[in-house]
Amino acid sequence: MITSVLTQKKTPSQLQLYIPGTNCPLQSQVSLAKLTSFRVGGPAQWYVAPRSLEDLQASFQWAHYQKLPLTLLGAGSNLLVSDIGLPGLVICTRYLRHTHFDADTGRITASAGVPIARLAWQAAKRGWEGLEWAVGIPGTVGGAVVMNAGAHKNSTADILFNTDVLSPDGSIAQLSSQDLGFSYRTSILQGSDRIVSQATFQLKPGADPKQVRSLTSEHLARRHTTQPYHLPSCGSVFRNPDPYAAGWLIEQIGLKGYQIGGARIA
Numbered sequence: 001m002i003t004s005v006l007t008q009k010k011t012p013s014q015l016q017l018y019i020p021g022t023n024c025p026l027q028s029q030v031s032l033a034k035l036t037s038f039r040v041g042g043p044a045q046w047y048v049a050p051r052s053l054e055d056l057q058a059s060f061q062w063a064h065y066q067k068l069p070l071t072l073l074g075a076g077s078n079l080l081v082s083d084i085g086l087p088g089l090v091i092c093t094r095y096l097r098h099t100h101f102d103a104d105t106g107r108i109t110a111s112a113g114v115p116i117a118r119l120a121w122q123a124a125k126r127g128w129e130g131l132e133w134a135v136g137i138p139g140t141v142g143g144a145v146v147m148n149a150g151a152h153k154n155s156t157a158d159i160l161f162n163t164d165v166l167s168p169d170g171s172i173a174q175l176s177s178q179d180l181g182f183s184y185r186t187s188i189l190q191g192s193d194r195i196v197s198q199a200t201f202q203l204k205p206g207a208d209p210k211q212v213r214s215l216t217s218e219h220l221a222r223r224h225t226t227q228p229y230h231l232p233s234c235g236s237v238f239r240n241p242d243p244y245a246a247g248w249l250i251e252q253i254g255l256k257g258y259q260i261g262g263a264r265i266a
Contacts, residue, residue, distance in 0.1 A: 056093070136224075145163050160200075
């Protein structure tokens with residue numbers, strides 16, 4: 001139940017609701033199918049897409065004080081939404097796209113909604129080494145930090161310098177890579193009530209941009225040969241049970257290509 005008074009603004013076509021302290025509309029019953037790479041899923045009970053850190057803070061605090069379940073949505077990959085939809089508030093970070101490259105330190109600071117693949121290309125064009133492996137990952141900076149995303153024997157933990165996280169009361173804390181308790185596809189932020197607002201990565205500037213772009217392109221080409229980028233997919237979601245690769249195990253038991261209805265294992 002929504003107990004606090006929402007800001008109302010009249011538009012030519014309808015009355016829009018706004019979370020107090022924000023400049024982004026609060027919408028109800030928004031289909032999540034169009035916002036996930038699987039292209040399936042029911043509606044969000046409430047949905048908001050912040051365009052600034054202040055909007056993100058206010059939306060997070062509002063959901064907390066309303067005692068609403070909260071779901072963070074970035075690029076919508078690695079996410080399967082029930083046809084029933086999601087209760088509470090869905091905060092979509094895809095408009096939080098600020099980036100800053102510090103040539104003196106070799107550090108990139110990026111907001112939670114920045115696509116990690118786009119950041120990899122931006123670094124490559126500058127001749128900054130360290131993010132080439134991330135070019136095929138279909139997620140955002142926030143998601144990469146929370147799950148310690150990785151590929152080609154590299155991971156977010158290897159290059160993360162620090163990250164800013166929000167608490168439900170709106171306060172911001174800066175955590176180092178060591179603070180996050182990283183392990184394989186895991187961090188202490190999973191299951192936490194804190195959310196990532198931005199992250200800073202330590203790269204190595206000064207390399208030949210042509211060579212960095214070439215390696216980045218090789219990583220992307222390799223991903224395209226192993227994953228169906230032309231089809232609705234949630235990406236590579238199975239964890240590798242050491243010492244085996246999940247893909248190899250799937251092939252060994254004959255599940256590659258197995259299909260039920262309109263769903264298929266690639």
